[in-house]
Amino acid sequence: MPESATLPPPLYPGLKLTALAPMQDVTDWRFMRIIADYGSPDYFFTEYFRVYANSSVDKNILRSITENSTGCPVFAQMIGESIPDLVRIAKDLNQYPVAGIDLNMGCPAPKIYRKNVGGGLLRDPEKIHRILGSLRESIDGLLTVKMRIGFEDTANFEHILDLINLHKIDLLSLHGRTVKEKYHSAVHYDLIAHATQQVNCPVLANGNVTSATTAGIVLENTGAAGVMIGRAAIRNPWIFKQIRESFSGKPVSKVTLAEVRDYIERLRLTPIAPTLPEKMRANYMKKYLNFIGQSVDGAGAFLREMRLAQSESDILGICDRYLLTFPDREFALEPYPGVVARPNCETTPELVAN
Ligand SMILES: Cc1cc2nc3c(=O)[nH]c(=O)nc-3n(C[C@H](O)[C@H](O)[C@H](O)COP(=O)(O)O)c2cc1C
Incomplete structure (x- = not known):
């Protein structure tokens, strides 16, 4: 059986780990680049x-590695x-400079879990046992879940945590909700705390x-490694930098609305955006603004106006009005209460990747 490797060290030894969720x-590689410029997390996914049978490695996603x-x-x-296909693709991916291979056992989209993949696997520990066993046996390097x-x-849950140990999984990223709870319920941090006690990674x-x-607060309540x-x-792409500041006992940097407007411009100028047709360019911007808008104004007026806009230029006009009228005003560190992103899950508009 191949030996498992050790996890890459954190950027700042001694501080808890941070990772950008997949x-x-x-x-994609463009977004990871932007996030890194504002203060990188330790790990990306x-x-x-x-x-699936005969699947090949998606070339666009591969760019975030190459x-x-x-x-x-x-x-x-x-x-x-499909175990032979998972092993085949994991070996293919391992030809590239990856930190490790991660298995998704959480995706809550019905079209995914109905195929018994992603979150659907959690119904079948026996299958998880066979998948993790085969991956662990046949690939070198880190295997994460x-x-x-x-x-x-x-x-x-207990049974699956035992399997995480049995197959010597190197890192467990644990979303503290069930598949059926999707993205909206309270997060069961107590169960994350329990997992940190049970697993060896x-x-x-x-x-x-x-x-x-x-x-x-989450780290204190769960005892997690990160x-x-x-x-x-x-x-808030500054979040990883702010976490490191806070963990090192430094004051957390404030972000102004003008800086947020610059971030939006960077998103707009990612190479994919100019190549999209107008309607899709508007949707492309809305995908991000949907979340950014949660910290712009407490009444949610920015989000309401932004959602009604039909073109990219209308959207940018709204951004200018809300973010550059009082450019030195602070961007809220937390989302304003009751100002919600809609949708705030994996139902983003289909985009044509270039
Ligand atoms: C738009 C979107 C796409 C997602 N895609 C993936 C994915 O490809 N793989 C995955 O494991 N989780 C995916 N997730 C789940 C996130 O990685 C994460 O577990 C979830 O959003 C909860 O973390 P948060 O509250 O910090 O957003 C996605 C979530 C969102 C909002």
């Missing part, structure tokens, strides 16, 4: 590579259930870590 149609200019490790995430606490309930606590303050952050990093 997000389909968001965390790719969007999931779909694995064109990774963040200077930080990238784990390649796979979703699938990202999962939820269960499918409908947590009946299989480091655990990244995931779910609703919205700021440096909540990162500190935090994995998704939606809050789209809203």
Whole structure:
């Protein structure tokens, strides 16, 4: 059996780990680059590579590995259930400079879990046993898992944690919700705390870590080795830097609305955006602004106006009005209460990748 490697060291030894959560149609190589410029997390994860009979490695997703200019490790995430194909694609991915291979056992989209992949696997520990065993046996290097606490309930949780140990998984990213709880319920941090006690590998606590303050609270309550952050990093790409400041006992940097306007411009200028037709360019911007808008104004007026806009230029006009009228005003560290991103899950508009 190949020996497992050791995890890449954190950027700042002694501080807890941070990771950008994988997000389909968001965390491509361009977005990772932007995030790294505002203060990189320790680890990145790719969007999931779909694995099935005769599947090949998706070339666009592969770019987040081959064109990774963040200077930080990238784990390649796979979703699938066919063991020979998972092994085949994991070996292919291992030809590239990946930090490790990650298995998705959490995706809550019905079209995914109905195929018994992603979160669907959590219903079948026996299958998980065979998948992890085969991957561990046949691939070199780090093998990591990202999962939820269960499918409908947590009946299989203990058993799956035992499998994480049995197959010597190197890192567990744990979203503290069941598949059926999707993205909206309270996060069961108590079960993340339980997992950190049960498993032999480091655990990244995931779910609703919205700021440096909540990162500190979640780490204290769970004892996890670090935090994995998704939606809050789209809203506030400075979050990883702010967490490091807070963990080192320094004041957390404030961000002005003008700086947020610059971030939006960077998103707009990612190479994909100018090549899209107008309607799609507007949707492309809305995908990010949906989250950013949660910290712009407490009444949610920015989000309401932005959602009604039909063109990119209308959207940018709204951004200018809300962000550059009082450019020195602070961008809220937390989302304003009641100002919600809609949708705030994996239902982003289909985009044509170039
Ligand atoms: C738009 C979007 C796409 C996502 N795509 C993936 C994915 O490809 N793989 C995965 O494991 N999780 C995916 N997730 C789940 C996130 O990685 C994360 O577990 C979840 O958003 C909870 O963390 P948060 O509260 O910090 O956002 C996605 C989430 C969102 C919002």
